[in-house]
Amino acid sequence: MSDWVEACAAGDIDEEDVMRFDHGGRTFAIYRSPDDDYFATDGLCTHEKVHLADGLVMDDIIECPKHNGRFNYKTGAARGAPVCVNLATYPVKVEAGKVLIQIG
Amino acid sequence: MQAGMVIIGAGECGGRAALTLRELAYDGPVTLVGDEPHLPYERPPLSKDAMVSDAPEIKAIASDAMLAERAIRHIHSVQAVAIDRTAHTVRLTDGSVLLYNKLLLATGSTPRRLPMPGLGSRCVYLRTFADALAIRQHLSAGNRVAIIGGGFIGLELAASARKLWAVVIVIEAQPRILMRGVPAEIAEIVHQAHEAEGVKILTGQGIISIADDGTEVCIALADGQEIVADLAVIGIGAVPVTGLAVEAGLTIDNGIAVDATLRTGDPDIFAAGDCCSFPLAVYAGRRVRLEAWRNAQEQGALAARNMLGAGEAHAAVPWFWSDQYGLSLQIAGLSDEGKSMVRRDLSDGAFILFHLAEDGRLVAASGIGPGNAVARDIRLAEMLIAKRVKPAPEALGSQDVKLKSLLAA
Secondary structure: OOEEEEEEEHHHOOOOEEEEEEEOOEEEEEEEOOOOOEEEEEOEOOOOOOEHHHOEEEOOEEEOOOOOOEEEOOOOOEOOOOOOOOOOEEOEEEEOOEEEEEEO | OOOEEEEEOOOHHHHHHHHHHHHOOOOOOEEEEOOOOOOOEOOHHHHOHHHHOOOOOOOEOOOHHHHHHOOEEEEOOOOEEEEEOOOOEEEEOOOOEEEEEEEEEOOOEEEOOOOOOOOOOOEEOOOOHHHHHHHHOOOOOOOEEEEEOOOHHHHHHHHHHHHOOOEEEEEOOOOOOOOOOOOHHHHHHHHHHHHHOOOEEEOOOOEEEEEEOOOOEEEEEOOOOEEEEOEEEEOOOEEEOOHHHHHOOOOEOOOEEOOOOOEOOOOOEEEOHHHEEEEEHHHOOEEEOOOOHHHHHHHHHHHHHHHOOOOOOOOOOOEEEEEEOOEEEEEEEOHHHOOEEEEEEOHHHOEEEEEEOOOOOEEEEEEEEEOOOOHHHHHHHHHHHHOOOOOOHHHHHOOOOOHHHHHHO
């Protein structure tokens, strides 16, 4: 358990953007922040299970593409109606140009 | 009795207002009055997921526990009958009287009735969860459903009915579906999707008469056709619920008239959501009334802030979405403010039409595509509209130019 899994190449995601990553029957969202750090959260919004990777990243906020629920993707904290349940986050590291996430 | 915040209407708007009052640490009494027996719930699923489910459930905005924890008193299954503005009281149908410091009218809208004789128990409307349950029991394989009105509610319901293999016909009096607020190019995609799924759409068809014997509905059309159905659902728009405000002597102008801070002519009474008309700053104060979930949510929260004295003006850009089959449509802004259009093609057949005013200002964006293909760009368009920018049409039309880069400019 607690394996590091390769999600994508660092260059696959633009700065201030997000990408979907599916692994082991689960779906995740991988983020690259405007200051060039990488983050990972569960892939589905806690409101209606919509893929967050279709949403918009602005600074450290990901906004759900469907109903504009907002989360801080660095902490997973819910940041506005209609979402009230926080998003799970996962450790991320970049090694040799690859983005790795630790799936618990 | 201690005076507090009283909210009439326990839908998305009223529910959101109550929660926001507590988020802002207001510690006086908060009373939420609703005429339905349920907790405040989200209405958008009623024509979509809830309609297809075997056992539809409400999607509550707040649980009983959440309301209790926040000391929000929810009085259900009653209506407000009169406001006494001098005494600052509201009288309810159960005879009780509530004392208010500030009052919020979030009474919503109600389906526009078809002004025609002959409607019976098989001619129904969709607004509440109870309406949805009543419709749901008629949606089964082979059952004939006639939908009167090719607007969003009717079309979403048509898509849900097809998922349950009902035989569906949509009757629209206008020359095409989605006449109000949706560009013809996008309406055409929706029209084709419905036909591909087996829905019959009749446009430009006036209804001459309706006969409903309680088991079957017979609809006579202007061209002589007769449509026989097991159920007719009427979706021809909605009207604001203003009775209480009229009785109280508040100004009505296509809904309860409020200023940019959602305040009525009475400084202690606010109105928000479907029931009110308000000046929209982004369109030079044009007075509008919006029947949209996000507006209900935003205005509920804004009204709560202003009931506590924030004095904040509504500044949001209207936003709307609809799901039908695998397609999602999103619209930001008011497209009728536009004089010209620029098309931007996205992947998977998705596209966005940008609506530009005469002076080149971006005033609206309408998009359609599979899944959430248009969501991100529509959201960016919404921000561009709010900033009142005049983007180069070539930039809007080119996939190579990121919309986000226009925002920074």
